Amino acid sequence: MNYIVLDLEWNQCPSGKENSVAKLNFEIIEIGAYKLDSRLNVVDKFNELVKPQVYTEIHSIIGGIVKYTIDELNEKGDYFEFVIKRFLDWCGEDYIFCTWGCQDLTELQKNIRFYNLKYKFDYPLCYLDLQKLFSIKYEDGKLRRSLEFAVEYLKISKTIPFHHAIDDVYYTTEILRRMRLGELEKYYSIDLYRKPASKKEEIHIVYDTYYKYISRAFSSKEKAMLDREVKASRCYLCERENATKNMTKIANWFSDGSKTYYFLGECEKHGFIKGKIRMKKTDDDRVYAVKTLKATDMDGASQVLEKQLAIREKRRKKRLGIGE
Incomplete structure (x- = not known):
């Protein structure tokens, strides 16, 4: 080659x-x-x-x-x-x-x-x-x-x-x-100019240190987040080892209000797994998801939880009209 x-x-x-x-x-x-x-x-x-x-x-x-x-x-x-x-x-x-x-x-x-x-x-x-x-x-x-x-x-x-x-x-x-x-x-x-045209063409890659998934296109990010594979949060390390261990969801997928979603779980064998979904636009104004899952330590897990708390607090203040 x-x-x-x-x-x-x-x-x-x-x-x-x-x-x-x-x-x-x-x-x-x-x-x-x-x-x-x-x-x-x-x-x-x-x-x-x-x-x-x-x-x-x-x-x-x-x-x-x-x-x-x-x-x-x-x-x-x-x-x-x-x-x-x-x-x-x-x-x-x-x-x-x-x-x-x-x-x-x-x-x-x-x-x-x-x-x-x-x-x-x-x-x-x-x-x-x-x-x-x-x-x-x-x-x-x-x-x-x-x-x-x-x-x-x-x-x-x-x-x-x-x-x-x-x-x-x-x-x-x-x-x-x-x-x-x-x-x-x-x-x-993977070059993303040509996106997956169907579920069959969706891309799953397991690297040494993280997992990457690229979805087909959806009409909106809300529709994308209803898809089972988009929001799936399996332990990619277990799948690579052909093992089956339970993963507890600590912080299920939550959004920062833009085009990014976050996740935190804990695998019985491999510990904390953090996730990120970025919603990207296609040329015809549809959206597709790029998801990564990665093993992390206590500091990494804490950062996800702190982000979730900060987003909740920001939304609470907005509801109450605080800071306006």
Whole structure:
């Protein structure tokens, strides 16, 4: 299997998001990629500019970062439909994408869909988010650092500028090599541009330290929370061991009033399990749930209970008109 280290540069509406073209907030203007073999040797490179067709002026902030002009893109670039065909043909068949962050693959697919092109990726689309893996290996797994921070942290020489796709790919590849993936590959990510279309397509992943579930779409978050699988709170560690232990619900799913729900339970064998459900919107204004369950300690359990008490107190004061 090959690794395709990918980076994109894109433009956006120069007069502000409110004037963006529907379903294309970001128009790709450059695709850069390295193809690595199983030993992380670079076997090929891909780099092409894309001729703008939607936003024919460069946004002032984008222009200050990527340094491309419209004239340069028009002169050296080709139309997206031709560039993407060459790129995907170049990728081949047996590969996994590697990106710095979670946005590139989503924007790539949005551009493909905007032009009504027929390319489809595997479902679910698994990839390696090297920004996340950097955090897991060197920090707390939650922080998300910039590419330049990681380059400096790993003492990689900054011999070329940042913010051209092919140059950022060079740095991303150097970071990948120094991290020595190995066990980190089991923390692969799932791109969420294409959501589960049915219950059968719903995604369940058990990582070493947590469980993740991605639901199909519902008409509202209230409807989603009525679904048995969405609100299920089984001990994922027991399921991984094919064991059956009772889990006591300490704080059943409760909301902070926005799009997030929390849970706390206690497994007879594995102790406290905390849960979080984040409701996310689809392009057609439906919602789907992303649920995580994770083993925690007494401090983690206390934080969930404190959050529940704080929410209850806030609602009580609101009912009584206190603090208004």
